[in-house]
Amino acid sequence: MAKWVYKFHEGSAAMRNLLGGKGCNLAEMTNLGMPIPQGFTVTTEACTEYYNCGKQISQEIQDQIFEAITWLEGINGKKFGDTEDPLLVSVRSGARASMPGMMDTILNLGLNDVAVEGFAKKTGNPRFAYDSYRRFIQMYSDVVMEVPKSYFEKIIDEMKEAKGVHFDTELTADDLKDLANRFKAVYKDAMNGEEFPQDPKDQLMGAVKAVFRSWDNPRAIVYRRMNDIPGDWGTAVNVQTMVFGNKGETSGTGVAFTRNPSTGEKGIYGEYLINAQGEDVVAGVRTPQPISKLAEDLPECYEEFMNLAMKLENHFRDMQDMEFTIEEGKLYFLQTRNGKRTAPAAIQIACDLVDEGMITPEEAVCRIEAKSLDQLLHPTFVPEALKAGEVIGSALPASPGAAAGKVYFTADEAKDAGKGGRGERVILVRLETSPEDIEGMHAAQGILTVRGGMTSHAAVVARGMGTCCVSGCGEIKIDEEAKVFELGGYTFHEGDYISLDGSTGKIYKGDIATQEATVSGNFERIMEWADQFRTLRVRTNADTPADTANAVKLGAEGIGLCRTEHMFFDAERIPKIRKMILSDTVEQREEALNELIPFQKGDFKAMYKALEGRPMTVRYLDPPLHEFVPTDPEDIKALAEDMGMTVEAVKAKCDDLHEFNPMMGHRGCRLAVTYPEIARMQTRAVMEAAIEVKEECGYDIIPEIMIPLVGEKKELKFVKDIVVETAEKVKAEKNSDIQYHIGTMIEIPRAALTADKIAEEAEFFSFGTNDLTQMTFGFSRDDAGKFLDSYYKAKIYESDPFARLDQEGVGQLVKMAVEKGRAARADLKCGICGEHGGDPSSVEFCHKVGLNYVSCSPFRVPIARLAAAQAALNNK
Ligand code: PEP
Ligand code: MG
Numbered sequence: 001m002a003k004w005v006y007k008f009h010e011g012s013a014a015m016r017n018l019l020g021g022k023g024c025n026l027a028e029m030t031n032l033g034m035p036i037p038q039g040f041t042v043t044t045e046a047c048t049e050y051y052n053c054g055k056q057i058s059q060e061i062q063d064q065i066f067e068a069i070t071w072l073e074g075i076n077g078k079k080f081g082d083t084e085d086p087l088l089v090s091v092r093s094g095a096r097a098s099m100p101g102m103m104d105t106i107l108n109l110g111l112n113d114v115a116v117e118g119f120a121k122k123t124g125n126p127r128f129a130y131d132s133y134r135r136f137i138q139m140y141s142d143v144v145m146e147v148p149k150s151y152f153e154k155i156i157d158e159m160k161e162a163k164g165v166h167f168d169t170e171l172t173a174d175d176l177k178d179l180a181n182r183f184k185a186v187y188k189d190a191m192n193g194e195e196f197p198q199d200p201k202d203q204l205m206g207a208v209k210a211v212f213r214s215w216d217n218p219r220a221i222v223y224r225r226m227n228d229i230p231g232d233w234g235t236a237v238n239v240q241t242m243v244f245g246n247k248g249e250t251s252g253t254g255v256a257f258t259r260n261p262s263t264g265e266k267g268i269y270g271e272y273l274i275n276a277q278g279e280d281v282v283a284g285v286r287t288p289q290p291i292s293k294l295a296e297d298l299p300e301c302y303e304e305f306m307n308l309a310m311k312l313e314n315h316f317r318d319m320q321d322m323e324f325t326i327e328e329g330k331l332y333f334l335q336t337r338n339g340k341r342t343a344p345a346a347i348q349i350a351c352d353l354v355d356e357g358m359i360t361p362e363e364a365v366c367r368i369e370a371k372s373l374d375q376l377l378h379p380t381f382v383p384e385a386l387k388a389g390e391v392i393g394s395a396l397p398a399s400p401g402a403a404a405g406k407v408y409f410t411a412d413e414a415k416d417a418g419k420g421g422r423g424e425r426v427i428l429v430r431l432e433t434s435p436e437d438i439e440g441m442h443a444a445q446g447i448l449t450v451r452g453g454m455t456s457h458a459a460v461v462a463r464g465m466g467t468c469c470v471s472g473c474g475e476i477k478i479d480e481e482a483k484v485f486e487l488g489g490y491t492f493h494e495g496d497y498i499s500l501d502g503s504t505g506k507i508y509k510g511d512i513a514t515q516e517a518t519v520s521g522n523f524e525r526i527m528e529w530a531d532q533f534r535t536l537r538v539r540t541n542a543d544t545p546a547d548t549a550n551a552v553k554l555g556a557e558g559i560g561l562c563r564t565e566h567m568f569f570d571a572e573r574i575p576k577i578r579k580m581i582l583s584d585t586v587e588q589r590e591e592a593l594n595e596l597i598p599f600q601k602g603d604f605k606a607m608y609k610a611l612e613g614r615p616m617t618v619r620y621l622d623p624p625l626h627e628f629v630p631t632d633p634e635d636i637k638a639l640a641e642d643m644g645m646t647v648e649a650v651k652a653k654c655d656d657l658h659e660f661n662p663m664m665g666h667r668g669c670r671l672a673v674t675y676p677e678i679a680r681m682q683t684r685a686v687m688e689a690a691i692e693v694k695e696e697c698g699y700d701i702i703p704e705i706m707i708p709l710v711g712e713k714k715e716l717k718f719v720k721d722i723v724v725e726t727a728e729k730v731k732a733e734k735n736s737d738i739q740y741h742i743g744t745m746i747e748i749p750r751a752a753l754t755a756d757k758i759a760e761e762a763e764f765f766s767f768g769t770n771d772l773t774q775m776t777f778g779f780s781r782d783d784a785g786k787f788l789d790s791y792y793k794a795k796i797y798e799s800d801p802f803a804r805l806d807q808e809g810v811g812q813l814v815k816m817a818v819e820k821g822r823a824a825r826a827d828l829k830c831g832i833c834g835e836h837g838g839d840p841s842s843v844e845f846c847h848k849v850g851l852n853y854v855s856c857s858p859f860r861v862p863i864a865r866l867a868a869a870q871a872a873l874n875n876k
Contacts, residue, residue: 001060002045002060003043003064004042004043004045004046004049004060004061004064004065005040005041005042005043005046005061005064005065005067005068006018006019006023006027006040006041006043007038007039007040007068007071008023008026008027008030008036008038008039008040008041009027009030009031010027011023011024011026011027011028011030011041012024012027012028012031013025013027013028013316015027016096017044017096017233018043018044018045018236019041019043019044019094019236020041020044020093020094020095020096020235020236020238021094021095021096021097021098021337022092022093022094022098022236022238022335022337023041023043023094023236023238025316025335025336025337026039026041026238026240026335027041028315028316029312029333029336032311032315034308034311034312034333035308035330035331035332035333036332036333036334037240037241037242037243037332037334038072038075038076038240038241039072039089039238039239039240039241040065040068040071040072040238040239041094041236041237041238041239042061042065042208042236042237042238042239043236044095044096044233044234044235044236045234046061046212046236046237047212047215047234047235047236047237048232048234049061050209050212051212051234055209055212055213057205057208057209057212062205065204065205065208065239066201068239069087069201069204069239072087072089072239072241073087076241080110080200080201080204081110081112081114081115081199081200081201082115082118083114083115083117083118084118084121084122085118085119085122086110086111086115086118086119086200087110087241088108088109088110088111088119088132088241088242089109089110089204089239089240089241089242090105090106090107090108090109090238090239090240090242091105091106091109091204091207091208091211091237091238091239092105092106092211092237092238092240093105093211093214093215093235093236093237093238094235094236094237094238095215095229095233095234095235095236096229096233097227097229097233098337098338098340099220099223099224099227099229100340100461101461102214102217102219102220102223103211103214103215103217103220103235104143104210104211104214104217105139105143106136106139106140106143106144106207106210106211107135107136107139107242107277108132108133108135108136108139108242109136109140109200109203109204109207109242110200110203110204110242111132111133111136112197112198112199112200112203113198115200116129116130116132116133116180117129119132119133120173123247125247125248126173126177127172127173127176128244128246128247128248129173130173130176130177130179130180131168131176131246132244132246133176133180134176134179134180134183135277137152137180137183137184137187137196138152138183140196140197140203140206140207141183141186141187141190141196143207143210143214144206144207144209144210145187145190145191145206147186147187147190147191151186151190152183152186155179155182155183155186156168156179159171159175159178159179159182163175169275183196184196204239208237208239211235211237212234212235212237214235215234215235216231218793219438221792221793222438222439222442223438224798225792225798225799225800226442226465228799228804228840228841230798231795231798240334243325243327243330243332243334244277244325244327245273245275245276245277245325245326245327246275246276246277247275247327247328248275248328249274249275250298250326250328250329251274251275251325251326251327251328251329252272252273252274252275252276252294252297252298252325252326253272253273253276253277253323253324253325253326254270254271254272254273254288254291254294254323254324255270255271255272255321255322255323255324256268256269256270256271256272256291256305256309256321256322256324257269257270257319257320257321257322257339258309258310258312258313258319258320258322258339259319259339259345259349259352260345261319261321261339261340261341261342261345262341262342262344262345262397262398262399262400263342263344263345263348264319264341264342264344264345264346264347264348264349264352265348266352268291268306268309269291270290270291270322271288271289271290271291272288272289272291272294272324273288273289274289274297287451287452287472287474298326298329300329301326301329301331304331305324305331308331308333309322312333312336314358316336316338317353317358317359318338318339318349318353318359318367319338319339319341319345319349320336320337320338320339321336321337321338321339321340322335322336323335323336342372342375342399342400343368343369343372343373343374343375343376344375344376344400346367346368346369346372347368347376347522347523347526348522349367350364350365350367350368350522350526351364351522351525351526353367361529361532362529362533362873364526364529365526365529365530365533365866365869365870365873366870366873366874368526368866370840370843370863370864370866370867370870371840371863373862373863373866374859374860374863375400375401376517376523376862377516377517377554377859377862378400378401378402378468378516378517379401379402379403379514379515379516379517380401380402380503380514380515380517381402381499381501381512381513381514381515382512382513382514382515385512385513386512388512389499389508389509389510389512390488390508390509390510391488391506391507391508392487392488392489392490392498392507392508392509393473393475393476393487393488393506393507394470394473394504394505394506394507395448395470395471395472395473395474395475395505395507396452396459396470396471396472396505397470397501397502397503397504397505398447398458398459398462398469398470398471398472398502398505399447399459399462399465399467399468399469399502400468400502400503401446401467401468401502401503402468402499402500402501402502402503402512402514403425403427403444403445403446403467403468403499403500403502403514404425404427404445404446404497404498404499404500404508404510404511404512404513404514405418405424405425405426405427405444405445405446405497405498405499405511406424406425406426406427406494406495406496406497407427407429407485407492407493407494407495407496407497407498408426408427408428408429408440408444408494409428409429409430409478409480409483409485409494410440410480411428411430411433411437411438411439411440411441412440413440413494414426414428414440414441414443414444415439415440415442415443417443418440418443418444418445419442419443419444420442420443421443425445426443426444426445426446427444427445427446427447427448427498427499427500428440428441428444428446428447428448429448429449429476429478429485429492429498430447430448430449430450430458430480431449431450431451431478431480432449432450432451432452432458433447433449433452433458433461438461441458441461441462441465441467442465442467444467445467445468446467446468446469446470446499446500446502447462447467447468447469447470447471447500448469448470448471448473448476448498448500448507449469449470449471449472449473450472450473450474450476450478451471451472451474452471452472458471459471462502467502468500468501468502469500469502470500470501470502470505470506470507473487473507475487475488487507488507488509490509497509497510497511498510499511499512523862526866527555527862527865527866529869530865530866530868530869531555531865531869532869533869533872533873534865534868534869534871534872535847535868535872536843536846536847536851536852536853536854536864536868536871536872537557537558537831537852537853537854538555538556538557538853538854538855538856538861538864538865538868539556539557539558539559539560539561539615539617539831539833539853539854539855539856540554540556540558540559540560540855540856540857540858540861541559541560541561541562541563541833541837541855541856541857541858542556542559542561542562542607542857542858543562543563543564543566543567543603544566544567544603544607545603545606545607545609545610547858548606548607548610548611549610550858551858551861552610552611552612552614554858554859554861554862555861555862555865556614556858556861557614557615557853558611558614558615558616558617558853559607559611559614559615559616559617559855560617560766560831560832560833560837560853560854560855561617561619561706561766561833561855562607562616562617562618562619563619563622564600564618564619564620564621564622564682565621565622565623565627567599567600567603568596568599568628570599572599573596573599574628575635575638575639575642576592576595576596576599577592577596577628578628578629578630578639579592579595579639579642579643580592580593580596580678581625581628581629581657582629582639582643582645582650582653582654586677589675589677589678590677590681593677593678593680593681594681596681597681597684597685600681600682600685601684601685601688601689602689604616604618604685604686604689604690605689605692605693608689608690608693608697608699608701609693609697611699612697612699613697613699613700613701615702615704616703616704617704617705617706617743617764617766617833617855618682618686618703618704618705618706619706619708619745620669620672620678620679620682620705620706620707620708620719621671621672621678621682622667622668622671622708622709623667624657624659624662624663624665624666624667625657625666625667625671626654626657626658626659626662627662629654629657630650630654636650636651636654663771663774663780663781663782664775667709668708668709668710669707669708669709669710669715669716669719670709672707672719672722673715673718673719676719676722679719679722679723679726680722680726683705683722683723683726683727683730684726684730686703686705686740687703687726687727687730687731687734687738687740688730688734690702690703690738690740691730691731691734691736691738694736694738701738702738702739702740702741703738703740703741704740704741704742704743704764705723705727705740705741705742705743706742706743706744706745706764706766707719707720707723707742707743707744707745708744708745708747708768709745709747709748709768709771710744710745710746710748710751710758711748711750711751712750712751712754713754713757713758713760713761716744716758716761716762717761720742720761723742724742727740741763741764742761742762742763743762743763743764743765743766743829744758744761744762744764744765744766745765745766745767745768745771745833746758746765746766746767746768746772746814746817747767747768747769747770747771747772747775747834748771748772748775749772749775749776749813751817752772752813752814752816752817753813753816754820755816755817755818755820755821755824756820756821756823756824757824758821759820759821759822759824759825759828760824760825762821762825762828763825763828763829764828764829764830764831765817765818765821765828765829765830765831766830766831766832766833766855767814767817767830767831767832767833767834767851768833768834769805769810769814769832769833769834769835769836769837769842770802770834770835771834772810772813772814772834773801773802773805773806773810773834774802776806776809776810776813777801777806777809777810779801779802781802784800784801784802788800802835803835803836803839804836804839804841804842805836805839805841805842805845807845811845811849814832814845814849815849818830818849818850818851829852829853830850830851830852831851831852831853831854831855832846832851832853832854832855833855835856837854837855837856837860837864838854838856838857838860838861838863838864839867840863840866840867840870843864843867843868843871844867844870844871844874844875846871847868847871847872847875848871848875854868
């Protein structure tokens with residue numbers, strides 16, 4: 001018989017995959033003898049089984065759950081559903097990787113109409129008992145039965161109004177009893193006449209199912225996609241004896257970190273509320289007290305808490321994020337986990353832990369989430385612009401970085417307006433955020449909330465995303481429906497600009513200019529360690545001298561992809577390339593190309609200089625030519641004049657260039673096959689630039705010339721012959737003995753399939769996984785975003801194959817091409833230059849298949865360096 005349920009004392013920290021993060025840590029804490037309300041974990045495998053059985057919990061699993069309940073009754077001396085002193089439990093999710101706020105929780109489970117009477121008598125606190133019951137009905141209805149929360153909130157508001165009170169706390173025991181009855185009526189109504197379940201066993205099975213089901217709710221799916229968490233892991237369910245932080249002034253509940261999750265500074269950092277349940281802190285409905293104040297409120301609990309928190313940090317050798325509850329002066333830990341943190345905090349903590357002798361540099365490198373380095377490269381305000389800025393309010397600095405943008409009041413509108421939508425800069429302003437807002441938060445530059453502390457949903461999620469967030473600004477008067485808020489004497493409507501500083505918590509009127517960040521100190525230390533451990537080289541995709549210089553500063557070891565067409569879009573240059581494209585004869589085309597040489601050569605020279613001797617792979621002209629042709633009537637007229645043609649003739653020529661499927665059309669090396677003079681011009685520009693910079697600066701330059709979109713060896717050979725002929729000519733003219741390499745991109749499936757043949761002509765391969773993904777899936781790289789959402793919903797794909805390499809399909813082509821290529825040419829250098837080169841999971845794949853380097857955009861170079869080190873350490 002399979003084991004689906006583990007009591008806390010049966011587990012350990014090593015059982016994370018089976019028990020989930022929360023479950024294995026509760027087990028570990030139990031084994032450490034810490035004050036933990038006891039309970040048990042239903043495994044992640046039971047979750048998978050639930051989905052395999054058509055979303056049913058098998059009898060065997062149910063039996064094991066009830067057997068564990070009997071055990072829990074025994075150790076607590078209380079019975080489930082008892083009329084004197086009922087056992088109450090919480091039911092919480094807990095996946096392998098922590099997904100804060102993404103899945104469901106149910107508290108106070110086990111109460112019913114009779115148990116609540118017993119509970120009231122036993123606690124001598126009827127108000128507390130009925131408050132617990134009405135909360136349970138509300139939570140169970142919402143989470144398990146999906147009855148909207150708002151139905152219940154409306155009733156609370158009505159009752160408060162009728163009683164003439166402002167706060168829930170002012171309602172009496174009788175009021176709350178009345179409320180519980182009204183809630184049950186709402187439930188019955190919403191459930192077509194079905195009564196609220198009175199049998200705690202039914203309640204428990206409903207709750208376990210709801211947690212399993214919540215693994216697949218839309219916000220959890222989005223979170224998993226953003227954090228590379230596989231959909232088949234499933235969540236565990238933790239059933240734990242309830243303890244109560246809402247039993248009066250010697251009770252309370254809180255969340256704390258052993259180090260500051262924003263800065264990494266050592267020292268307990270947290271918040272609590274007296275006389276409250278955990279949801280009140282996490283939901284950010286009341287703004288909590290700093291943990292230091294607990295020393296005044298409940299000094300003994302504070303001291304015990306501090307000692308145990310340190311014990312946990314020393315045991316897990318990492319910063320801990322803990323939830324605790326104090327029930328009538330007795331402290332309990334409800335959970336601990338390695339805390340989520342900003343990138344600056346991650347770096348500070350990793351370096352401090354190495355200095356404190358707790359971890360090795362190898363561990364430090366593995367502790368930092370590579371993607372999070374993005375945050376370090378986040379903008380700050382331009383100092384002069386900031387001086388002129390008017391501060392209109394301030395609140396908690398919940399997630400660092402500076403942001404300015406237009407105000408939007410709902411997640412949907414933010415999503416439509418922001419990143420991935422209309423591309424506006426967006427500040428999402430909310431009363432409080434909830435996990436359903438995740439996509440809107442992702443689309444925003446900054447998030448501002450009226451309610452909530454540093455551990456509220458908005459703060460935790462924004463930090464995870466690296467999005468600037470200021471939370472808990474109680475001075476704001478907001479009307480979300482009317483889309484307006486007031487602050488600092490001003491009124492802001494949708495579309496008005498504000499600016500936020502997530503590092504100071506200040507809120508400014510208007511659109512303050514921001515600037516990119518610079519990095520140093522501990523960041524350099526981590527990067528130096530990473531560079532020692534990695535074997536993959538990291539290059540950058542750059543096509544301007546400025547980007548090149550920036551990438552070198554961020555640690556790029558060369559350019560892996562210089563897209564030469566980007567050099568032609570400049571206002572001064574584009575007329576010349578248009579002339580080339582519209583030329584009728586080779587002579588005309590050569591004349592136009594001759595005008596382009598100085599620009600291209602000038603850029604190459606500047607880039608070789610910025611690289612200071614590092615290598616550069618120059619990719620020859622790639623896009624379909626129609627991308628260059630004019631559409632503006634003025635431009636068409638100017639071009640006609642320049643070429644001595646009529647406007648009509650120019651238009652007709654442009655129309656001729658139209659292709660039904662340009663991405664599969666006349667582009668890449670096909671251009672050089674039809675117009676060899678283009679390859680000749682580009683070769684001359686590269687070779688002359690290299691020879692001249694070599695002479696001027698003494699760098700040992702070996703140009704790397706890369707032919708794109710090759711699918712056939714003979715095609716490559718055709719272009720290569722042109723390149724060699726021209727390169728040799730330039731060498732002779734310049735009396736130079738410079739070497740050069742000619743290689744190809746592998747971005748057409750046929751090239752991967754025939755890689756052994758192609759390697760006979762290519763000295764290196766660079767996998768263009770943007771096109772390779774496009775052509776392997778048959779998905780347009782420009783349009784796939786429009787329908788991929790349906791694929792995620794239908795669970796056909798879990799992530800965007802253009803962002804995260806599809807290892808199963810596209811990856812197989814890459815692996816095969818490397819093997820075939822190296823079988824034909826043992827020293828074949830292989831790299832990747834598609835967008836995947838900066839994605840950590842794809843970098844790990846590149847390491848595993850033995851690529852020599854990855855190449856990515858400048859700002860992702862540190863991410864790739866770190867991911868490469870982690871790949872090497874994790875795959876030793
Ligand atoms: C690619 O296809 O992966 C590539 C790097 O080339 P481009 O994006 O320029 O088509
Ligand atoms: Mg390409």
